[in-house]
Amino acid sequence: MSQTPRYQEIRDDLLARMCDGTYPPGSLLPAEPELAEAYGVSRPTLRQAIQLLADAGYVEKRRRRGTVVRRRKVEQRFMDALMSYGADVEAQGAIPATRVLQARIQGASPEVAEALGIGEGDPVASLMRLRYLDEEPAVLLRTWVPTSVFPGLLGHDFEREGLYDVFAESGLPVETVRRVLEAALPDPVEAELLAIDEGQPCFLFKSVGRAKTGQAVEYSVALYRGDVNTFTVTLTTED
Structure with a gap:
């Protein structure tokens, strides 16, 4: 009668501990020497077990951090409908949070000016926010809004208020949004803020959000971690 290989037994035991909350999503597994000693096996045997978990998507090996227990991806549905980040995340059982990293008035760069249809150097409210899923950074969001449209925008607390909610309350709700998706690698500062390696895809x-009049009221650049976010697009055939 065949006996289950020891590395598979270790894989199963570690997986059970992930399921019962001993090693919750986002946490680090103990270091390899510690686990090898605890299971009474060599490090190559322990590594086989870890690799099985990694191949199945349960853990991820990260340089300078160790082996991280992966959380389930949150399905971002803003490609189908205009909805707030918090509402979307909460509907899937995750806990959202936002930290404002920067809020200031500055002159529009050429890119921002072109996107908003304003003059280069025109004043815009600049917001940089870091959004979290269950206390883990997930999205780095930069937003620019013409001060001519919302002069008092930075008087709001965007750690508690949604930008689109503020727009709606101000009488100029966003009616349409055009989004362009690209694959990207974070720069060193972005990687540090998102708690990922520089080589991790995002x-x-x-x-560009527009009011009913067609006026551009916000331009945003959002960097989403690829390991905790997934996106859904629903298509229908034309008549």
Whole structure:
């Protein structure tokens, strides 16, 4: 009668510990020497077990951090409908949070000016926010809004208020959004803020929101971690 290989037994035991909360999503597994000693096996045997978990998507090996227990991906549905980040995340059982990293008035760069249809150097409210899923950074979001449209925008608390909610309350709700999706690698600062390696792929969205009049009221560049976000697009055939 064949006996289950020891590395598979270790794989099963580690997986059970992930399921019962001993090693919750986002946490680090103990270091290889510690686990090898605990299971009474060599490090090559332990590595076989870890590799099985990695191949199945349960863990991820990260340089300078160790082996991280992967969380389930959150399905971002803003490609189908205009909805707030918090509402979308909460509907899937995750806990959202936002930290404002920067809020200031500055002159529009050429890219921002072109996207918003304003003059280069015109004043815009610039927001940089870091969004979290269950206390883990997931999205780095930069937004620019013409001060001519919303002069008092930075008086709001965007760690508690949604940008589109503020727009709606101000009487100029966003009616349409055009988004462009690209694959991107984070720069060193972005990687540090998102708690990922510089070589880890991300989703980059560039969005322009317009009011009913067609006026561009916001330009946003959002960098989404690829390991905790997934996106859904629903298509229908034309008549």
